[in-house]
Amino acid sequence: MSAGILAMDGLTTAREPARFARARATRRVAVVSDDEDAQLMLAYANGEMRAFETLYARHRGALYRYLMRHARDGEIANDLFQEVWSRVIVNRARYEPRAKFRTFLFTLAHNCFIDHCRRVKARPGGANVDDADDADLLAVDAATLPEAQLEREESTRRYRAALASLPQEQRDVYLLHEESDLSLEEIARVTGVGAETAKSRLRYAVGKLKAALAVTEDTT
Numbered sequence: 001m002s003a004g005i006l007a008m009d010g011l012t013t014a015r016e017p018a019r020f021a022r023a024r025a026t027r028r029v030a031v032v033s034d035d036e037d038a039q040l041m042l043a044y045a046n047g048e049m050r051a052f053e054t055l056y057a058r059h060r061g062a063l064y065r066y067l068m069r070h071a072r073d074g075e076i077a078n079d080l081f082q083e084v085w086s087r088v089i090v091n092r093a094r095y096e097p098r099a100k101f102r103t104f105l106f107t108l109a110h111n112c113f114i115d116h117c118r119r120v121k122a123r124p125g126g127a128n129v130d131d132a133d134d135a136d137l138l139a140v141d142a143a144t145l146p147e148a149q150l151e152r153e154e155s156t157r158r159y160r161a162a163l164a165s166l167p168q169e170q171r172d173v174y175l176l177h178e179e180s181d182l183s184l185e186e187i188a189r190v191t192g193v194g195a196e197t198a199k200s201r202l203r204y205a206v207g208k209l210k211a212a213l214a215v216t217e218d219t220t
Helices: 003-008 036-045 049-071 074-090 101-120 147-165 168-179 184-191 195-218
Strands: none
Touching: 036 049, 036 101, 049 074, 049 101, 049 168, 074 101, 101 168, 101 184, 147 168, 147 195, 168 184, 168 195, 184 195
């Protein structure tokens, strides 16, 4: 677990346990969820730190990919990642499982990114930053790569360019659909729009990505 995240809540070690016991919530609320993550969040609100560690381990990858693909800048994505988890910590006492924990988490992430865009009043650049999926891979001389791998890497570059060209609202819905494992109704709740609007934005995003990739493939 990130040392910065741990420091926010007074932990003294940055080493993650290999396994976590399943935490049990002791707080009772009128509206409950059968989502195990929500129960872990309730347990964390009651002081069970292992519950937070489990939530962090489960969701850090998808959350970071979502932020990285939005920001396209490693430093910005890292800052937003820390900010999201700090908001989870700050809001733990007020948390109620009226929806999936993942909905709560990605709502925070969505709001953090929107707040960032308002602060800088412009979309971040960072077009030269690798995607979160393979950012830690070592560069390899293209001449030594098999043809199939070269084609996959070229396809990935085209995908990134097409994704970056989407309007922010469409890209947000698309990335939530790809990374958060939320339903369209839940994505609509995260982004603060109606379900039909979220569905329309996703349809347009997918259509534009397919069209952009088809055009670049036809020209190669």
